[in-house]
Amino acid sequence: MAVPAVAAWALGLWGMDRQDSMWRDESVTYQVAHRSLGDLWGLLGHIDAVHGLYYLLMHAVFGVWDGGLVALRLPSVAATALAAAGVGAIGARLSGRTAGTLAGLVFGLLPVTQQYAQEGRSYALVTAGVTWATYFFVRGTEASRGRWWVAYGLLLGLSGWLHEFAVLALVAHALTLWLLRVPRRVWRCWGTAAAGVMLGLLPLAAVSAGQAEQQLGWLGRPSLNAWLQFLAVSAAGALLCRSLVRGPVAAGPGALAWLALPLLIAPAGLLMTISLVKPWYVERYVLYGMTGLALLAGEALARAVRRRHRLAPVARVLTACAALAAAVAVLLPWSLLVRSPGSRKDDxxxxxxxxxxxxxxxxxxxxxxxxxxxxxxxxxxxxxxxxxxxxxxxxxxxxxxxxxxxxxxxxxxxxxxxxxxxxxxxxxxxxxxxxxxxxxxxxxxxxxxxxxxxxxxxxxxxxxxxxxxxxxx
Incomplete structure (x- = not known):
């Protein structure tokens, strides 16, 4: 979907140097990616293996062009544009072009999306990978052709190598299959692909398990504020989902609501629950869940657009202007904030x-x-x-x-x-x-x-x- 991709690309380029600031996690990327391949390999044997593929990618980027903050963040900008296109493609496949375009635009406009589009870390790339893997998942449930499931498994496995918690998307996809009551042959195809993903990630899991204390030892259990944010976003998604499924939404394998809601809730909810025992939760680790919220919002907006066409021309213009003004009033302050040094912990x-x-x-x-x-x-x-x-x-x-x-x-x-x-x-x-x-x-x-x-x-x-x-x- 070109329109969401171009919009996300433009938003990513806007103020991408964040007033010449960089926070400490990005600094880790910058200095590690500038090490030699031998030194980088030695580091990954001790710590940060979970980010190893991303560091290698950034090492290659800096090898081609050592462009400072722009080179550091440009891969995330491109990945966000790719993710927005993926959200649009999913929405278009399940509910039509209008819903897809609006869902992709919503995804690109979300403040959290804009924040990580300008972050020199792997999270935007993981989101792009999971989003397009989800698109292949949708195609696979429709046709059960091997090529879609092979593409699904390969891309989700690659996303897992960029960050292990991408594998939690498997839980969301399993819930979708259960909610849609798909035939056994679809379960078999998905199960084979999921097993391949898990097996492919075993080497990384084995290494990173020994590094977990160094890697995540600084984390505490999810705070009350984190739980309240999760519950608020989940409730918003559930309300959107309820409003959609009460109407004339397809009940077959392409039901958008039953794809989007598990993707929004399951990875974050599962990781937060695990973190009550073993603190592993950070919001950005499951950033890809926002694609679920964007899909639900896109379909809701598409329905509103269809209703607006029943209004008189003057009423349509007034409604569109009011909606645009409200969106700018809500989003512009957040957009300016995430492009300032004050949006990160330090500089x-x-x-x-x-x-x-x-x-x-x-x-x-x-x-x-x-x-x-x-x-x-x-x-x-x-x-x-x-x-x-x-x-x-x-x-x-x-x-x-x-x-x-x-x-x-x-x-x-x-x-x-x-x-x-x-x-x-x-x-x-x-x-x-x-x-x-x-x-x-x-x-x-x-x-x-x-x-x-x-x-x-x-x-x-x-x-x-x-x-x-x-x-x-």
């Missing part, structure tokens, strides 16, 4: 700029906590002028994301050998790490240095420490 570009303006050659630098070293890893020209007082092995040498640090006693000795130190820390009020290395950083700075300057940037602060009485110097 490594702002941190690097603050360090560059405040640092003297040879100053010491401390990252508090150590994982905040990510703030400067994408700016080696800035980090190279400083002495990293806690670093034991660099990220590349240690095959890690942020490097390894010295024992607490060695860190204390290095801190005491410096006269001027820049400490890069979380904003005030954030929990403090209890590791011995982090404790000794705080204690030594507090007892032997004083703060001369505090520079606050988005999601971070740069603290300039000197020996007592030396701030003026």
């Amino acid at each position: 490594v570009v702002a941190v690097a700029r603050a360090v560059r303006e405040s640092a003297h050659d040879g100053d010491g630098v401390l990252f508090m906590p150590a994982r905040r070293r990510e703030w400067l890893l994408s700016y080696p020209s800035v980090l190279g002028h400083l002495r990293d007082l806690a670093l034991a092995e660099s990220p590349t040498a240690s095959r890690t994301l942020q490097g390894t640090e010295l024992p607490a006693a060695a860190i204390r000795r290095r801190i005491l050998s410096a006269d001027r130190i820049l400490a890069l820390a979380d904003p005030p009020g954030q929990p403090l790490d209890a590791l011995p290395q982090e404790k000794v950083k705080r204690q030594t700075l507090s007892s032997s240095f004083e703060i001369c300057e505090r520079i606050r940037v988005r999601g971070a602060q740069v603290l300039v420490y000197t020996r007592p009485g030396h701030c003026a110097r």
Whole structure:
């Protein structure tokens, strides 16, 4: 569907540099994708195997064109346009061209879609893969031809290699088959394809299972706010679904509502439920569920359009203008927000700029906590002028994301050998790490240095420490 794809592409290109900002997850992509293939392979054996295929793709992108923030985000923009086209194709197949076009446009306009269209991570690509796999799933349920199921299995398997939680789409598709009461032959075809997907993901699952604590150990159980958001979106989808199935909607394999609602609810709901025991849930991990909401909204809008044609011409124009004004009033503030630095947790570009303006050659630098070293890893020209007082092995040498640090006693000795130190820390009020290395950083700075300057940037602060009485110097 060309119209949704072009609209999503244009929205993705609009303000894609986010006012020259980049947050720490994107910084991980940037610096990891710039490692050699050997170093990248070594890293994936220790951590982040779940993102390995995406890092390899971005390594190839930067190899062709090292275009900074634009090159970092352009694959996500293209994937979002492809996903919007896929939503349009599904809607057109199940309910007609008007419903498909409107569903694709709704998908591209969703604030969460716009956010991840401009994110240098894998989630937009996963969404595109799951969306087109769902299209092949629809074709397979209609015809039961082997080619559609082969394409379904291959594309969903590829999406799983981009991020393992794409496999949860299988649960949604199984619910759709159950709700539609499809023949056994369709179940057999789907089951064969699903088994192939699961078998193909076994190597990745085996490796990533050993990395799960490092990869997801920072997560907590879903908050009350997360549950309320999920319930609100699910309720909206259920209401749309109810309004559609009460009307003259097809009851066969092509019933749009019974495809869209499980895709919206099942992956996120299952992951949140699992996260009550083992915290794994983050909204972006199941971003592809938004295709379900877009399909339902597109069909509802298509019905409204059909009803509007019964109105007088003047009433049609007034109704269309009112709907357009309401959409702009609701969506424009969100669209502007997701294109600003304030839409992300922090801004490594702002941190690097603050360090560059405040640092003297040879100053010491401390990252508090150590994982905040990510703030400067994408700016080696800035980090190279400083002495990293806690670093034991660099990220590349240690095959890690942020490097390894010295024992607490060695860190204390290095801190005491410096006269001027820049400490890069979380904003005030954030929990403090209890590791011995982090404790000794705080204690030594507090007892032997004083703060001369505090520079606050988005999601971070740069603290300039000197020996007592030396701030003026």
